[in-house]
Amino acid sequence: MDLSGIKSKTPNRHMFKRVAALLFSILIIVISYMVMTKASKDANDVVEVLRVKSNEGIPAFVVISDNTVEKYQIIKKEYTEDMLLSEDLDSVKGKLTAYYIRGNSVLYKDQLIDEKPKQNEWLYQVNEENEVLTLPYNFLEVGGDILMPGDRVRIRVSYEVDEKSAVGSNPNTIYSESTNTIKKTEVLFDSIIVKDMLNSSSHSIYEVYKEVQKLNSQKKQDVMKSKDFLKNIQPKALLLEGTSEQINNYAKYKGLNGNSFLITILSRKDSDVIIDQLPTLENEVESWIGEED
Template identity: 60%
Template sequence: MDLSKIKSVSPNRNMFKKTMAVLFSLVVIVGSFYVITNANKDAKDTIQVLRVNQKGGISAYAVLTEKEVETYSIIKKEYTKDMLLAEDLPDVINQYTTYYLRDGSILYRDQLSEERPLKNEWLYQLEEKQELLTLPYNYLEAGGDILTPGDRIRIRVTYEVETTPSASTGNPNAMYQSSKGTTSKTDILFDSIVVKDMLNANSHSIYEVYKEVLKLSEDKRQEVMKSEDFLKSIQPRALLLEGSKEQINTYARYVNLENSSILITILSRQNSEIIVDQLPTLQKEVESWLEKQNSR
């Protein structure tokens, strides 16, 4: 046999590619196995936390009861230190919610308080020398839906006095109109006074109504704001005004005058804290409701 006639055989390139594909597949399989194994390990390494178990959620300032919460397992990687653990259940029962809690949401420490949040907390911040005045208010005649807690207003009072030959005044803001032996006189009652709160037809605080809405989740807030009950609840029938002793004394001198009327105007909101500014869609909803009411 002539060995010189035998051709040398070179490695097959396709074989090299197949070998690399097999090796790559093995790496993918090993990597996937490692990931799945760790995932299974993490899934088994869980922590028991507390979450809301109440259809419709839990409203703000409500007392938390045992039937409104349940234990829920989360993987350890998802746990944060501010979450309430299942072992904390005895400590959280009978505490107060600080704001609205959605059904199914995990409970956090800052969502609960041992003390009931104060209503009308601005009353506790009122200076010792300041006083509150309740003033009847017709929202259709004075600012409509524009006026909200936090606004500053100016109030003028018009009343009648008997005409006398020597009648005169040094008040530059006073205006006169003679009629049948009497004079119609207008004075500035309050040059600038803050609307701290407003009362609706049920004598409930409109400030608190706004606060409750602000604590709701966004979707729930939109639903509530479009309801007729809510829009009625923010229609003021009286104003709560913060004034000094002198301002309140001035009002007392005018309150019992015969044939008197009050004119309310709204001042600039610059440097004022208006709660409605936190609800950008509120004014549109209120205006829409008022248009429907006026068309009836």
Template identity: 65%
Template sequence: MDIRGVKNVAPNRNLLKRMGAVLFSLTVIVVSYIVITNASQDARDTVEVLRLTQKGGLPAFTVLTDKQVETYNIIRTEYTSDMVLADKLPDVLGKFTKYYIRDNSVLYEDQLLDEKPVKNEWLYKLDEKQEVLTLPYNFLEAGGDILMPGDRVRIRVSYNVEEAAASGAGGNPNAVFNSSQSSVTKTEILFDSIVIKDMLNANSHSIYEVYKEVLKLSEDKRQEVMRSDDFLKSIQPKALLLEGSGEEINKYAKYKSLDSKSFLITMLSRSGSTVIMDELPTLQNEVESWIEKK
């Protein structure tokens, strides 16, 4: 027997590949078992929360009842601290929805209100010494869609007065003097700086409240409403609601009684002012985009 041929025999490469495949398969099986076991444990570790069951969802400022909510189990890894737990059901009943909530949605703490918000809430914060007056306004002549509630403006009033004019012959005492009435236009500052609290549209509705009502709608419904011509017309101001002192209001009443008068409205710097529409920047941007398309 020639034993030199035995020494030159190479190892079987297919055997090494098979061993590698077996080791890889065992690794996959072990890892899969660990993942499935952990997932099974997570599925058993659940938290009871409240979920909305009202078909079609609930609009803003709707009172919650026990027929509109149910308990719902979610795995603990999906639970967040701002979700409403099932044991808080008695505390939730009777509260108001803050905005539109879709059906089958888990309830969150910040979606609920203890009391229904009032309209024109700024009126409740108005100082007792301050008053609010309504001034007709042409938005094409003063700021257009730039002017917003919270802006400060300066208002001038121009009016005509009759002045007597005399004519005669120099210093001759025997000359006959003639007198006549001539109309003279005067301009004065009515309000040096006054705050716009709100605006009214052609239907005398608060424009700020119109924005707030649209914000309560669902995303799809809101886009549909904002595309309509009626909505664009509803946010065009026809009058300003101005906050002023008693002296300022009296001054306005004095000039309002004049037959020939006109008001000039100019905008002042927003530095130090709180523009109400800054609270709704997303909605404002959407509105501006629709206006541009129109």
């Protein structure tokens, strides 16, 4: 029998490709199944938290109640420990919102406070032996918008005094006196703290900034674009915290003729500028200035 005509049946290159493609497809199916199974498990593994019920959000200092918040489920992996759980509802009822909270957003522990902050709270921190003095000033002459509550300043006072001089050189003649007015300058306060500033309406500028921070993003920009806001942050007077001795010294010079006060800003190295304790408005200011440009 002649076997030379029988062709070899060994696997060729195409068969190996088919097998490899089949194995790869099976691997993709297995991985996809595992991913979908895990996603399904995660979707069912949820945590119930509290969120704002209204689409418009909650303004600052509003009491938390069943009418303002609701229970809401989120995936467990999205939960963080600073979120308020639904089981915390009874304990947070009666608390106040610290600032504006966006609509339908999850509530966080640091967004609620026990009581409304006091107006001009820095007054409650003034030393009982000290006093607060109101001193008018021109903000264009004292650093413009650089000077802030918490800064330390040095204040000099200039005033007029009368100086008498004798007229005549002969000792046997009758002398007459003439009065000359001279200007003197002294340091009134070597270092005194600016606790706050007042605008032309005698309102606290620090409180103006605080009120703006309570608004939502859109309202905040609308307010800051207004001429009223720019007018309300222009100071016309300083509120200074000083000792009784310093205030008494000021009273001596206040009634003198031709008096004027020179205010200079001291280093902030050891100062605690109050405005730095508020969320900065710099980004918001830059954003709407850029839009107008």
